[in-house]
Amino acid sequence: MVVSAHPEATRIGLEVLRQGGNAYDAAVAVQFALAVALPVAGNIGGGGFVVYRAADGSVGALDFREKAPLAATRDMYLDAQGNVRAGLSTRGHLAAGVPGTVAGMVALHQKLGKLPWADLVRPAAELAAQGLQLTSKEAAGLNSVRPHMLSVNKHVPTYVHPEGRPWQPGDVIKYPELAAALGRIQQNGRAGFYQGETARLLLAEMQRGGGIISQADLDQYQPAWREPVRGRYRQYDIISMPPPSSGGVALLQMLQMLEPYNLGRLGWHSAAGVHLITEAERRVYADRATYLGDPDFGQVPVAQLLDAKYLKQRMQGVAPTSVATPSAQVTAGTGLPGYESDQTTHYSIVDAQGNAVSCTTTLNGGYGSLVVVQGAGFLLNNEMDDFSVKAGVPNMYGVIGGTANAIGPGKRMLSSMTPTIVTEKGQVCLVVGTPGGSTIITSVLQATLNVLEYGFDPQQAVAAPRLHHQWLPDHIDVEEGALSPAARTELERRGYKLNPRSPWGRIDMIERRHDGTLVGGADPRGDDTAAGY
Known part of the structure; x- marks a missing residue:
């Protein structure tokens, strides 16, 4: 069984299972399909987490969360007076962390997959090239974000209707640049994203918009296997x-x-x-x-x-009978050692052998930073807002953070x-x-x-x-x-x-x-x- 945020992604994942793939193969195929079918959150320009339990009872967790670029600094979103500069961590090129999705899927496949890599990425590349019909929710989402996307990008991305009119439910949307980027990932795996043409286009986009992701960031990014x-x-x-x-x-x-x-x-x-x-x-x-x-x-x-x-x-x-405790009276627990130095998507998969995958993946906010990499057609995340931009100041979700989650070069931001x-x-x-x-x-x-x-x-x-x-x-x-x-x-x-x-x-x-x-x-x-x- 596959349960995902889009019928096309679910169909593709189920097809992989029918072809003899396991839950991990299906997870890779669903992830790339969501990058096409669900631009609000599905991605190759973001990151996420996998928790799995194999049929033999073994368990694992894969962290392919984005990282702060090496040029990031603790106070990069503050002005000279130490106040937060509105919008810098949520919209535009400076909001993007180093993407982890492609490296994460490669790591998952290398350790646990069965079917050839190319067979798992191909359905998404074909979906991007052939196009898919927009649902009413997707059409409404793309229409609502259109003016913001045009203000952030120096080109008109394929997420904007070519005739300049609003998208209608049932319209077919095609992503030729994204199809080519997925084709490079299909052929070359990790190198198809973090090196070569896609990396060149990503770095050119950073230069165009004043972003700070570098080739060193792309070369050094590694997902991390962790103990659940x-x-x-x-x-x-x-x-x-x-x-x-x-x-x-x-x-x-x-x-x-x-x-x-x-x-x-x-x-x-x-x-x-x-x-x-x-x-x-x-x-x-x-x-x-x-x-x-x-x-x-x-x-x-x-x-x-x-x-x-x-x-x-x-x-x-x-x-059960007591009254509310005002949050002003609630602080973090004491006696513990101190820390030293609303858009995402999820899919759940179980295969015939009993392997189970739970994966949550994200660009952070809806459509991430709204930056579309020119020539490669994918959206970049605005994950830097998940750091505590300033201790005690809420992020876009109203969540307060402290110094444990301060920005640091190469550091992963806290997630929910x-x-x-x-x-x-x-x-x-x-x-x-x-x-x-x-x-x-x-x-x-x-x-x-x-x-x-x-x-x-x-x-x-x-x-x-x-x-x-x-x-x-x-x-x-x-x-x-x-x-x-x-x-x-x-x-x-x-x-x-x-x-x-x-x-x-x-x-x-x-x-x-x-x-x-x-x-x-x-x-x-x-x-x-x-x-x-």
């Missing part, structure tokens, strides 16, 4: 992404904080249940802001953050991506993840609890209205239909501020039932599609 973070929740084993993603640590913290309470008996989105989940979330996001960063650049106290005594102490005084696999009795049970910036962690938490605690099937679990709290700002984001009038009244009585918000996230989930049947859940908030055979 692991923990238990009731009878389930949780396998998730370690730093520089904050997602896995935060998810495990929240699940362990919530385990002592009977959420199932309290009921889905009951006032008492929402209260407990929110109190765990605000404490975890406070820890995230203080302690989490790139483990290659300093000590990240993962073991201490996941220590049972520490987590119990963090929830001291929180009971939470690709996760859940097992029960040695068998894969859930494969889950989502885009959504800082809401990723809480969305994965809710979708997982929806299945494990409330008995939802995967489609119900991903479609259910969501809630989110991230410590600061101190309010609960509420999707329409997420709270009953009674729960809303009771939460407000307890001191919670409720913030109505349009839908977020695109959760893609696979559940493996006890009889081995695979059941997919594709988020109706997007064009997400589940397919299996």
Whole structure:
């Protein structure tokens, strides 16, 4: 089964499985297909994370997160007075980190793939050349971003309609330059992106727009194999992404904080249940802001953050009947060693042998930095905004960061991506993840609890209205239909501020039932599609 953010990517991934490829082959094919079919987040100019569990029970995590260019400096987005210069870290050439996606897919394929590399990239290259029909969501997205894209680029990219009119649903969009770039990756692997013609075009684009990515950055970029973070929740084993993603640590913290309470008996989105989940979330996001960063650049106290005594102490005084704790009164936990020196996409894949892949990949904001590499046709990320541009100043998602996540040359920026696999009795049970910036962690938490605690099937679990709290700002984001009038009244009585918000996230989930049947859940908030055979 393949569940991804676009029907074409899902179709391509499933075809690879039908041809005898494994879950890792399908992941490579889906990644490149999303770079064509989902320009808002799919990419070769970004990065991401893979968590996998092989049929033999072995697990691993691949970090192909972008890096700060070697010319990056800690205060590069501040003016002479030390204030943040608006927009520099989110839009334009200076916002881009060194892309990791192609190197990551090459590493994944070399270690775990079966089918020839060229066969996995070819479907995406053909899709880019032949074109595909725009859905209503994609047409609306490209139309909304058109003026910004034209202001950032010195050329008119193929994402803008050649006749200058708005895109309509059903219009066929073709990407000849991207097709050629994918063709070079298909033929030459890593060298087809980080060297040769594509690298030349990328560096020319940097010069044109005052960016700082150099050939040395491209030559030196390496993805990193990491040990997943692991923990238990009731009878389930949780396998998730370690730093520089904050997602896995935060998810495990929240699940362990919530385990002592009977959420199932309290009921889905009951006032008492929402209260407990929110109190765990605000404490975890406070820890995230203080302690989490790139483990290659300093000590990240993962073991201490996941220590049972520490987590119990963090929830001291929180009971199903207690009132809200204002975030102003919540700080990061103490006694831990200090750190020293909303657009993404996700896909979940399980193959016939039982190998499972959970991959979250991103340009950061929608359409990244909006910079399209002239002649190569791909969008660059604006991942530099995921650093703490200035300690204590929120990023584009409103998330506060500290010195642990300060900009440094060659450093990976902190992420919220939470690709996760859940097992029960040695068998894969859930494969889950989502885009959504800082809401990723809480969305994965809710979708997982929806299945494990409330008995939802995967489609119900991903479609259910969501809630989110991230410590600061101190309010609960509420999707329409997420709270009953009674729960809303009771939460407000307890001191919670409720913030109505349009839908977020695109959760893609696979559940493996006890009889081995695979059941997919594709988020109706997007064009997400589940397919299996």
